[in-house]
Amino acid sequence: MTSPSEPRAARRSSAASPLTTPPSDAAVPVVDASAVRDMEDVGEVLGNACFGCGPDVPHGLRIRRTGHDGSTAYAEFTVQPEHQGAPGLAHGGILASAMDEILGTSAWLLGGRYVTGRLETDYLAPVPVGSVVHLTARCTGVDGRKAYIEGEARLGGPDGPIAVRAASIFIKVPLEHFTKER
C-alpha cells in the first residue's frame, strides 16, 4: 500500500519506462541450464577484475552472487566508505553499478553473453554506508538480441524496503566482444 507522501517513483509498480518495457510479442525468457557453467568458464577467460563482482578488486563492490531461480538472480554486497557520495550515504553511481551487475547476471542466465545497452534507475531511499544491500533481477521478455531485465535493491534483508529499482535492455553479443583487441 503506498501513500501520497511516498516518492512518485515508489507509487509506480515498475521501474520500466516505455523504452525498457518489452514489446507485447516478446518471447518468454528461457533459461539455459548450462548458463551457470558458462558464466564460470567465461569468468576464467575474462579474469577476476570486475568492479562489480571481483572479490579482490580494491574499492570494488565485491558483489556476492547468492543464487538463482529461473532468470531471477540474487546477490548482495556491503556498502563501504569508499562507495560514499553524500556524507555517510552510498553514491548513486555506485548503486547503478550494483544494479548493472545483478541485471547482467540475470541476462547471462539466459545462456548468452550480454552487455548493457540501456539502464534506468529509480532511487527511492538513501542507502547508508555499512548497509548490506540485497539485489534481485529477472528477465521480463526477450526480443531478438534484446533481453529486458528489471531488478531492485533492498535494505535490511531480501524482503526489506526497496532503495533502488532498475529496468534495462541487455544486448546479446559474441564472446569476441570481450576478447578482441581494441
Ligand SMILES: CCCCCCCCCCCC(=O)SCCNC(=O)CCNC(=O)[C@H](O)C(C)(C)COP(=O)(O)OP(=O)(O)OC[C@H]1O[C@@H](n2cnc3c(N)ncnc32)[C@H](O)[C@@H]1OP(=O)(O)O
Ligand atoms: C563472467 C561472468 C559474468 C556474468 C555476469 C555479468 C554481469 C555484467 C554486468 C556489467 C555489464 C556491463 O556493464 S557491460 C558494459 C557496458 N555496456 C557496453 O559497453 C556496451 C557498449 N555498446 C556496444 O558495444 C554496442 O552498442 C552493442 C553491442 C550494445 C550493440 O551494437 P551491435 O552489436 O552493433 O548491435 P545493434 O545492431 O546496434 O543493436 C542490436 C539490437 O539492440 C538494440 N540496441 C542497441 N543498443 C541499444 C540501446 N542502448 N538501447 C536500446 N536498444 C539498443 C538495437 O536497436 C537492435 O535492436 P533490433 O533492431 O534488433 O530490434
